[in-house]
Structure formats: C-alpha cells, structure tokens
Amino acid sequence: MKIALLGYGKMGKVIERIALERGHEIVLRKGQSDTFEGLAQADVAIDFSVPTAAVSNISTCLNQNIPVVSGTTGWLEQYDDMISLCEAKNGTFLYGSNFSLGVNLFFELNEYLAKMMARFADVYKVSMEEIHHTQKLDSPSGTAISLAKGIMQNSTYDAWTEGQAQESQIHIDAKRIENVPGTHSVFYKSEVDFIEIKHVAHNREGFALGSVLAAEWIQGKKGVFTMKDVLNLK
Incomplete structure (x- = not known):
C-alpha cells in the first residue's frame, strides 16, 4: 500500500516507521510548507497535521479521489463540510479523535x-x-x-x-x-x-498503529467511517 503522510512531525515519523514495518511504502511526506507532489501516487493518505492544515489536506485528498484517514483535532467546526464533500465526490473518509x-x-x-x-x-x-x-x-x-x-x-x-x-x-x-x-x-x-x-497513553505507538490499521481497513471502501467501524464496535 502506498501512503501519503500529511503532517510529518513526531506522530508522522512514528506512523512512517510502523507503516514501513508492515510492508507499506511512503510516497509523500508533507510538512506545513511542502506541496502535495506525490499524492496522486498514493492508495491512501494519513493526516496527522495541525488544525489550520487539516481541512486543506482532507479536501485535497477527496477532490483527487484519494481515501483519507485523519487524526488531526481542533478543526471540527468544518467536519460537516468534509462529510458533504466526501459524499459529493463518492469518496472515502475516516476521522478519529483518537486511533488507540x-x-x-x-x-x-x-x-x-x-x-x-x-x-x-x-x-x-x-x-x-x-x-x-x-x-x-x-x-x-x-x-x-x-x-x-x-x-x-x-x-x-x-x-x-x-x-x-x-x-x-x-x-x-x-x-x-x-x-x-x-x-x-x-x-x-x-x-x-x-x-x-x-x-x-504511555506513548504514540498505539495512535500510530491504529491509524495504519484504519488506512489498511478502508482500502476498497466508499463512504464515511470511524474507528467503531474498523474495530467492529458498532
């Protein structure tokens, strides 16, 4: 699976390590000032950025038909807009306030x-x-x-x-x-x-692993999901 990392801080680097350990490939490592070059190659994007970048990251993925998993918090006043965009584009979006x-x-x-x-x-x-x-x-x-x-x-x-x-x-x-x-x-x-x-939480490992598992889970799916779906807790 080819992964675009949107947000390459401490969490992004832990996600990268776990994804590589699970046999995946990283095709984009985007910090706050980097471009989306490489996103089109991705099978899925994982967004752990900052509140001011989350909506841009998510909407860019949905507009390019890239499934996106987001764990960024602090932007939820625009959550309904992202749900509407996902539905309009027949896309794939999974948001979790916590992936542990x-x-x-x-x-x-x-x-x-x-x-x-x-x-x-x-x-x-x-x-x-x-x-x-x-x-x-x-x-x-x-x-x-x-x-x-x-x-x-x-x-x-x-x-x-x-x-x-x-x-x-x-x-x-x-x-x-x-x-x-x-x-x-x-x-x-x-x-x-x-x-x-x-x-x-003792460290970031649980959050990072959960986000990669979510990215694996949404492959081939369309719609709006949460970790309840991934973990079959509904």
Whole structure:
C-alpha cells in the first residue's frame, strides 16, 4: 500500500516507521510548507497535521479521489463540510479523535457507564479531566470532546464547557503539563463517593498503529467511517 503522510512531525515519523514495518511504502511526506507532489501516487493518505492544515489536506485528498484517514483535532467546526464533500465526490473518509485501541474501548466503556448513571443523575454529577503535553495545540483535546459527546448521547447533559458548568453541562478541566502522558478521566461525584474511569497513553505507538490499521481497513471502501467501524464496535 502506498501512503501519503500529511503532517510529518513526531506522530508522522512514528506512523512512517510502523507503516514501513508492515510492508507499506511512503510516497509523500508533507510538512506545513511542502506541496502535495506525490499524492496522486498514493492508495491512501494519513493526516496527522495541525488544525489550520487539516481541512486543506482532507479536501485535497477527496477532490483527487484519494481515501483519507485523519487524526488531526481542533478543526471540527468544518467536519460537516468534509462529510458533504466526501459524499459529493463518492469518496472515502475516516476521522478519529483518537486511533488507540485502548481509547476506543474506553469510549465504549464511557458510553455504557453514562447509560447506567443516567438513572442516578440526581445523585451523581459528571465531570472530566484531560492532561497533555504543552505542545498540544487544541484544548480540550478531541478525545475529551468525543468522551463528552458519548456522555451527552446517553444522558440528559446537553453541552460541555471548560468554564463553570451549569446543571446540564459537563465541565472539562484541560491541563497542559511538560512531559506527561496523555490522560483522560471521567468522574461521577456524589456527596458520599465518586466513580472514576481513566485512560493513560504511555506513548504514540498505539495512535500510530491504529491509524495504519484504519488506512489498511478502508482500502476498497466508499463512504464515511470511524474507528467503531474498523474495530467492529458498532
């Protein structure tokens, strides 16, 4: 499989190593200032760039009929536009706020717990915390937003906020600390106890492997997909 890497920072280099180990070929390594030369040769593009480049990267791939897997966060106000473009071009697009197997299982656990706790909304108040390194550009993280949406879909909460939470809002405490592993926690607190579920990422390996697996999985497929499809979690 010939892969175009859109974003060639720390994550891009880990993706490259894992892709090569799995027998794939890299035909484009695009940084922020590089061109798309070589994209036409690709069987698939993997976008781990920056929020300001993601829409350009994804739309360029869809317009050139190149399947694209994107793990860039912080641009989702234009997500629906990319879905519409994919459908208009009969293309292939897979977005994931997090490609780690563990995180995607954590998403499922989070939704299941939210369903159970919805019956006790008058007793437990939900809140969240996410911690990342200081180089992370978006806040809160895309993973934290996905967790919040998973709770909202299975409860009476209707919004999330980084500020003071109203009764129907989920508070997300986003922290940026030097040299810490990515950590996401969901808390259900009452006056007498609290329940916590947590995921801690030790390194980038899981995210990189997941993105390559997703790129392998979408070969020959048309439509809009998520990691739920890749991991058969639906």
